[in-house]
Amino acid sequence: MNRKQPVTPFGWAIKQRLAELQMDQKTFCTRYGIPPSRLSNLINGTRKATRYRKQVADLLDIHDYCNH
Template identity: 65%
Template sequence: MKFLEKKKHPITPLGWKIKEKLIEKQMDQKTFCDMNKIPASRLSNLIHGTRKTKRYRKQVVALLGITDEK
């Protein structure tokens, strides 16, 4: 039943930085999104690189104090 399998997208280098910072802050993705009014789907898009989310990319990078090397 291949048609039921979901494609998994690997985590991008930026995604790993985001996850590391959230762990340092002892915060989960949902809490971070709720606190900063970022849609959870957009943070997921950033972590997995499935969509260019320029607006939220800048916001997340600034909030977490990480570098965004493309």
């Protein structure tokens, strides 16, 4: 089961912003109550995860990708 999904532009924006904040995905999810699987869905585009998309965009200030 090594089907690796490509990272979406929104996913790259998430990863870049987390790197700028010097925070890993696990810490971010724990701090803001976001399930790690949903953050992964947003990064890889496997599910829309619309419930968390706006929250993540707001928290990381990456609104350019919010409506994609």
